[in-house]
Amino acid sequence: MRMIKWLAISSLLVVSFISFSTISHAYTVKSGDSLWSIAQQHGVSLHELQDINNQHHSLIYPGEEITIPQAISSSDQQLMARLVHAEAKGEPYAGKVAVATVILNRVDHPDFPNTVRSVIYETYRNGSYAFSPVQNGSIHQSANAESKQAVQEAIAFRGQGKGSLFFYNPDTAVSSWIFDRETTTVIGNHRFAK
Known part of the structure; x- marks a missing residue:
């Protein structure tokens, strides 16, 4: 019984850690995308998107992989x-x-x-x-x-x-x-x- 409780608690902690530690994900730029449209599509700010990708310009290219910060739910x-x-x-x-x-x-x-x-x-x-x-x-x-x-x-x-x-x-x-x-x-x- 003690082992089952321990497994249940540790599983819950792992799931909580995974869901709260996921702060970004990768996105592959498609033709016609802009940083603005990607920010809008993912519910993040343009400024955050530029910061997390260390970009000081707005040029992106199809096939380029960029990081999307965690969005507001x-x-x-x-x-x-x-x-x-x-x-x-x-x-x-x-x-x-x-x-x-x-x-x-x-x-x-x-x-x-x-x-x-x-x-x-x-x-x-x-x-x-x-x-x-x-x-x-x-x-x-x-x-x-x-x-x-x-x-x-x-x-x-x-x-x-x-x-x-x-x-x-x-x-x-x-x-x-x-x-x-x-x-x-x-x-x-x-x-x-x-």
Whole structure:
């Protein structure tokens, strides 16, 4: 019985290690491919794709083998799209991309959780959530096509923005500390800041 438990636990650990340690895979460039299209197809940023392949240009050739970094999971992309839809409904497309970019910037920043899900569901000491759609439940509404596309674009350009970590509507913001943050850009009704 003890041997069976040991085998079950060690098998589980091996499977966990394999699934969490797979951070990249190889891809053979096809005719008509570009780094941009490959990044979009695999849900990774163009910047990450260039970095992992040590490329400082955009030239690739059919038959060339390149490394694809680990992508953001489809469930995390769907979660991001639902948040973008709830937060930026009625905002221009660029504003939707910027909201998705804030999520990714937080994932990459040491002061925030390091996963998409953890960033979106982050809670503060007072029990409130970082994003109001999580608090009011509107994050559970389906995302529209534009919000999904905005997430794809934010992923493709990950790490290339202005470093925005926050966004707010100055007409409805209730926390005064946000007004002290450096504004990076204004899109529609939202101000983006770091």
